[in-house]
Amino acid sequence: GENVEQHPSTLSVQEGDSAVIKCTYSDSASNYFPWYKQELGKGPQLIIDIRSNVGEKKDQRIAVTLNKTAKHFSLHITETQPEDSAVYFCAATPSFMDSNYQLIWGAGTKLIIKP
Amino acid sequence: EAGVVQSPRYKIIEKKQPVAFWCNPISGHNTLYWYLQNLGQGPELLIRYENEEAVDDSQLPKDRFSAERLKGVDSTLKIQPAELGDSAVYLCASSLTSPDTQYFGPGTRLTVL
Numbered sequence: 553g554e555n556v557e558q559h560p561s562t563l564s565v566q567e568g569d570s571a572v573i574k575c576t577y578s579d580s581a582s583n584y585f586p587w588y589k590q591e592l593g594k595g596p597q598l599i600i601d602i603r604s605n606v607g608e609k610k611d612q613r614i615a616v617t618l619n620k621t622a623k624h625f626s627l628h629i630t631e632t633q634p635e636d637s638a639v640y641f642c643a644a645t646p647s648f649m650d651s652n653y654q655l656i657w658g659a660g661t662k663l664i665i666k667p
Numbered sequence: 668e669a670g671v672v673q674s675p676r677y678k679i680i681e682k683k684q685p686v687a688f689w690c691n692p693i694s695g696h697n698t699l700y701w702y703l704q705n706l707g708q709g710p711e712l713l714i715r716y717e718n719e720e721a722v723d724d725s726q727l728p729k730d731r732f733s734a735e736r737l738k739g740v741d742s743t744l745k746i747q748p749a750e751l752g753d754s755a756v757y758l759c760a761s762s763l764t765s766p767d768t769q770y771f772g773p774g775t776r777l778t779v780l
Binding site for chain 2: 654655
């Protein structure tokens with residue numbers, strides 16, 4: 553089955569700098585890769601996602617890149633702000649178009665923005 | 668638009684006691700999920716409902732966990748009896764259909780003493 557590894561487990565960056573979180577997956581059939589942000593005491597919230605037919609997607613300060621050959625995808629946050637501090641999860645699924653699909657989650661990255 | 672509502676937000680019980688969690692999904696969402704999240708880990712799916720039908724409960728420990736979604740709207744997850752290892756956050760999520768973007772509630776933090 554699918555396995556998703558996420559690195560680093562903790563990332564501390566200076567406010568205004570960029571942050572990059574990386575995930576690798578094992579199932580080459582995976583075709584949908586969402587990223588979720590979880591703030592303290594809240595449930596995960598979808599911030600961006602990418603399908604396997606796209607190599608990059610951007611939404612303001614957030615971007616996701618996908619390398620299908622290497623089976624890894626990354627979250628990029630530019631011009632980081634204090635409100636970006638949270639735990640970020642990547643996920644993958646090999647059958648997004650299948651009604652029986654199940655997201656396989658990474659272990660999470662705690663992002664700390666230093667003022 | 669109201670989000671996914673869960674209650675209670677926190678629950679502390681002694682081992683061997685029963686406990687129940689309630690979830691009200693986003694209006695119109697047919698698919699409802701229950702997840703378990705341990706500290707420092709990603710969510711793990713327990714059960715998925717399509718309307719009233721549990722279509723994926725392979726990860727649900729059926730000896731002590733049960734769930735229901737009567738009328739295809741609200742859902743209840745029950746643990747009886749609770750064990751120390753059940754301490755975790757229980758998340759409910761919903762989506763318009765499956766597959767689709769999942770929207771999460773704030774979760775219920777369970778502590779079993």
